[in-house]
Amino acid sequence: MKVYKQIYKDKKTGKKKQCKRFVVDFFDNNHHRRRLLAFSNKRESDRVAEKIELLVSCRGRLLDPDLSKWLTQIPSKMCKQLVDWDMLDARQVAAGKALTEHLEDFKHSLSAKGNTEKHVHIITSRVNRVIKKCKFVIWADISASRVQQKISCLRNYVEVVEMKEVNGKKVKTKKKKDLGKISAQTYNHYLQAIKQFCKWMVQDRRATESPLKYLQSINVKADRRHDRRSLEPDEIRLLLETTQDQPKRFGMTGYERALLYRLTVETGLRREELESLKKSSFNFDTCTVTVEPGYTKNKKIAILPLRKDTAAELQVFLSSKMPTTKAFKVPVKTADMLKEDLAAASIPYVDDAGRFADFHSLRHSTGSLLAAAGVHPKVIQAIMRHSDINLTMSRYTHLFRGQESEAVAKLPDLSLPSKKKQRVVATGTDNVLPSDLTYTRQTCVQKQLPANTGEHQNRDNDSETVFLTTPERTRTSDLRFRKKTLRA
Numbered sequence: 001m002k003v004y005k006q007i008y009k010d011k012k013t014g015k016k017k018q019c020k021r022f023v024v025d026f027f028d029n030n031h032h033r034r035r036l037l038a039f040s041n042k043r044e045s046d047r048v049a050e051k052i053e054l055l056v057s058c059r060g061r062l063l064d065p066d067l068s069k070w071l072t073q074i075p076s077k078m079c080k081q082l083v084d085w086d087m088l089d090a091r092q093v094a095a096g097k098a099l100t101e102h103l104e105d106f107k108h109s110l111s112a113k114g115n116t117e118k119h120v121h122i123i124t125s126r127v128n129r130v131i132k133k134c135k136f137v138i139w140a141d142i143s144a145s146r147v148q149q150k151i152s153c154l155r156n157y158v159e160v161v162e163m164k165e166v167n168g169k170k171v172k173t174k175k176k177k178d179l180g181k182i183s184a185q186t187y188n189h190y191l192q193a194i195k196q197f198c199k200w201m202v203q204d205r206r207a208t209e210s211p212l213k214y215l216q217s218i219n220v221k222a223d224r225r226h227d228r229r230s231l232e233p234d235e236i237r238l239l240l241e242t243t244q245d246q247p248k249r250f251g252m253t254g255y256e257r258a259l260l261y262r263l264t265v266e267t268g269l270r271r272e273e274l275e276s277l278k279k280s281s282f283n284f285d286t287c288t289v290t291v292e293p294g295y296t297k298n299k300k301i302a303i304l305p306l307r308k309d310t311a312a313e314l315q316v317f318l319s320s321k322m323p324t325t326k327a328f329k330v331p332v333k334t335a336d337m338l339k340e341d342l343a344a345a346s347i348p349y350v351d352d353a354g355r356f357a358d359f360h361s362l363r364h365s366t367g368s369l370l371a372a373a374g375v376h377p378k379v380i381q382a383i384m385r386h387s388d389i390n391l392t393m394s395r396y397t398h399l400f401r402g403q404e405s406e407a408v409a410k411l412p413d414l415s416l417p418s419k420k421k422q423r424v425v426a427t428g429t430d431n432v433l434p435s436d437l438t439y440t441r442q443t444c445v446q447k448q449l450p451a452n453t454g455e456h457q458n459r460d461n462d463s464e465t466v467f468l469t470t471p472e473r474t475r476t477s478d479l480r481f482r483k484k485t486l487r488a
Helices: 041-057 066-072 076-084 089-094 098-113 117-134 144-152 183-203 233-246 255-268 272-277 308-317 334-344 361-372 377-384 388-393 403-409 418-427 434-447
Strands: 003-006 005-009 016-018 025-029 033-036 155-166 167-182 288-291 302-305
Touching: 025 041, 033 076, 041 066, 089 272, 098 117, 098 183, 117 183, 117 403, 144 183, 155 233, 233 255, 233 334, 255 272, 255 308, 255 361, 288 308, 361 377, 377 403
Parallel strands: none
Antiparallel strands: 003 025, 005 016, 025 033, 155 167, 288 302
């Protein structure tokens, strides 16, 4: 392998001149002589020669991190030349590209699948934050242990506006406030995003295997920060009645907000799905509402039934709107909107158990109301559009006040006598021992006593005659006569 500057003859002057850039002369894996144009700096050109020597030696194997990082630093024309010479394949070139370039392609891929702009922004921003936090540059830098460590150390920062006096004047200043470590749920969201990016790299043939393949999410139940509750039926009625009389907030009148809350409780639609609804989304003949697949969480079209009275009220509300007009102007901060309406109705936003009644809790109320009405769990799962019924029954169905007491009251009354005791009391043998009855029957049969006659036989001199001397019983061996009222 040689590193030198070529000498050429100038056509105009006829003089020999030296090229400004060095040339790396080497033999590739197939013993073909190659000349690669390097840099004008001798030291950088020598480094190119060293890396090419390593590249030839590891042909057909995975590149080490240093070599992959070097490929990201060389010009694209030089990298393309190595690919044309079959010294690099597509995966190795992709592995040598910066992760920021892969992330941009990943963003376009998500958009091409029909995801909303907001969903694409959330996923890519989470991936980008993890990459920057871990200081990853190329694919070979990604480490499962480092990702796990850095995600757990992520913190939430919010901007806090404070008023300070400067030269006798009050000036607003903004600073970031640390809210502490992220919750287990947020940890899983970040981990899911970066794993989705790595999986896309493998599927797009840019990498052979995901380094985060075996990373598992953590238990969400161990660190719940924002548990939601379902509103009681009477609380929902009170909320709707109060909201109708409230003034305009967040760009919506009180009547519009009440109708939005009612539609949300009866259908279980999410905020993004409600925001996408148009007048044409409603079919008032069949009493259904349709959500396009681009706005649903599972990317499938959703056709949900409506109550007839709700459909009639929506038809009147949307009668003056165009088919392509948005049905509701749903604000971004729906939780703040609902919080103010709950306060107006004197309904606590946070209950005694620390559970929140935000806008998504209306979806929890949908599942709880259906379960309380005795609807089959599979039907509830279909309405809620969950892929796992355990999510429907464990997360989105809550118990209302008094349901446990009503359920216990439906248990059988254990203070009542058993059937066996009721038969004994009915035949009048409740105070007779079973052994006495058996002995009496056997004696009657052996001595051939007239058990079917009403004649009273009392032979005191006969020692083998059987007498029943239980309390308040007639002294007779006839099994038919037990009550003292039957004494002869």
